[in-house]
Amino acid sequence: MTVHYQERGHVALITIDRPERRGAMNLESYQQLAEGWRTAAAAPTVRAVVITGVGDSYCAGADLKEFIPMVAEGARDRAEKGEKPEAAPASDDAIEGSSSDLTLAVLRGVDYPKPIVAAVNGPCVASGMEMLLGTDLRIASPDAVFGLPEVKRGLFASGGSTVRLPRQIPYVHAMDILLTGRHITAQEAMQFGLINRIVEKAELLDTAMEIAHAIAANSPGAVSATKLSVLDGFKTGITQAYARELEHGDKVFSAPDAIEGPKAFLEKREPRWTGVSQSV
Template sequence: MDVADGTEHLSVRRAGATLILTLNRPEAKNALSLPMLVGLHDGWLAADEDDGIRSIVLTGAGGAFCAGMDLKALAGTGMAGERYRDRLRSDPDLHWKAMLRHHRPRKPVIAAVEGYCVAGGTEILQGTDIRVAGESATFGLFEVRRGLFPIGGSTVRLPRQIPRTHALEMLLTGRPYTAAEAAAIGLIGHVVPDGTALEKALAIAEQINACGPLAVEAVKASVYETAEMTEADGLAAELKRGWPVFDTADAKEGARAFAEKREAVFRRA
């Protein structure tokens, strides 16, 4: 399947150098399905492989981001998209890669959230790099309220992304959080008027796209690979990752463009 076609529950389109992945199951508040997971998996890989893509925006259709796992399917009443089952059999890790648990795209991922972003939606969110939400968006990890475990990575990632006391409250109470609360604890970075999250995310993507792609990808990689290192080890790793960027043609072009007072034309070289 050509990733450009997406799947019945995952829409794909390009906006310049940005790949936009849209969770597209609005009748179920974009609850996760096999077609959605397959589409996400293929979208992340396509972005990694296409040097013309410099950023990714993840959003949802119909005024919602993602309401998490399809609980009806979990209860045994079937999940949409059985024809994709062979993809899951051929790669038992596909769903974790799709949810950004076992895969980190090398391009920056910006989440544009409207409406519900709960349970698995909040778990996918933790795999994104920059997060924008409409003011009426709702966040939360509801799993414990259903006697379940947030196995998409939240017990590991959330305490590393926000203060532990807030992470534990979110994990152990299963209560909903407003966009304002999510911003206050550092889960998201921007709260915007409802209906404008995608617009804001695309504006951020354009700012990223205007930068040197080799530099952007090296910076993102360095942030994540040094996160759990000691400061000394992290600084050493940063030099190893960062020095080669200075030897690229893009770095030289950036300096020339600055001196000549013009926009840089980066060629990923």
Template sequence: MADSILAETEKVLYDVEDHLAHVTINRPDKLNAMDSETYAALSAAWREFQADEDAWVAIVSGTGDRAFSAGADLEEAVEPGTVEWPEFWRTQEEQILNNGLEIWKPVIAAVDGYCLAGGTTLLLATDIRIAGESAEFGLSEVKRGILPGNGGTQRAARQLPYTAAMEILLTGDHVDAERAAEWGLVNRVVPDDEVMDTAEEFAARILSNGPLAVQAVKELAIRGRNMSLSDAMRLEESFQYHLLQSEDAKEGVTAFAEDREPNYQNQ
């Protein structure tokens, strides 16, 4: 792997098979809470996924069935009895999916158990979200006198109905999977033992499409939110022009004419 931190620690696992990457937070004894080393490894995993031309879709999850992630590991990030926050600030500085790193490949979240604080912030940076029936969500930072960093306040307000965003941000309370689905925080709620299978089914459906087109669609959808409609449509036209020059676009049309499944090469 290009990033040595991934080889040096097992706090984040990364592997790719058949164009599908699995990014796994691997601290089950800590409810997959993230200390500075975990954040660094997670950053390395996302950079690996971003650069790997053979990885077209990612699923992010946590080891075990108790938690996707309980957020930043405050026990290790803050020294009791002091007002020093050096390790906590390191968790805010890493270039990760929800903080500064632009990844236009689709990312699916597979959520078991607790998805709290930085876990929910990470969730908000994914594209498709599958939750188990017993999953719980929350941006609980205000209960500790801090705020949801790494984009938590901004993405919650943009992605959820205003009243829902204010409830989860201001109370810090947990919400169950059913409520999260009602708000649009997750796409599907499934039995706990079907979470990963469902996430992989979504991944397979995306992987059957042209990878360049999928990445272009994601980038346009995200960039266009901060543009006027006319400017966003001009950008869309530009992307379409370049996409039509690709081998994958030619393959897609040819496969349709020949009544067969396309064989995309990400070219």
């Protein structure tokens, strides 16, 4: 196994383990990563997910020797036949398994219902960077680097970066990363707003788990509704986004947790949540 999955309380930990390839992913790795996302999404006790790598390796994208030739061949075949690539599927179908493993692995077009914390312990480039854009909170070690070097290789960042990156950081910074293909440091990434903070490597995973457990301590239904409402706002006009916000809110206010939360606060005790993460 090159991708490991385990659960620690209400938090799932997904670890990419290919240090000999600096975290570069082959087809098997993408399939295992996609399965990890599916498992965490379906697990009723999991309320948050942490994604990280091993040693000094996070995710350096697709393995150029094995994976890129296969992708290029597929693109050439479609071009010769005049076919268009398949559009990203509906997010719930993507998680359940009807989408390609590659699409789900990099969280492209997926409204993942549970919060994801990225603990970037090394190079986060190419599809590793594209996957990062599908996470919600991001911390990195001081030596981490980030980038989309596809243009330097005559390739294209088709894992969602041309869509998501300009929506997450200022346009000029996004275009700097996309068009120059250069790597940026962890310090630059924090200045750009790409990551939340920089943490010493020895403390990185523990810090990420602390963040995830803090999220998991909240009402899972309220947390997932909040995340999905934010994601809806990226996809629709403001009027429809406000309408969807009210729909998400009604689900939360009509659930038992909306009674348990205030009651526990008044009784000065920890709440006993019975709700689960919502799906789209």
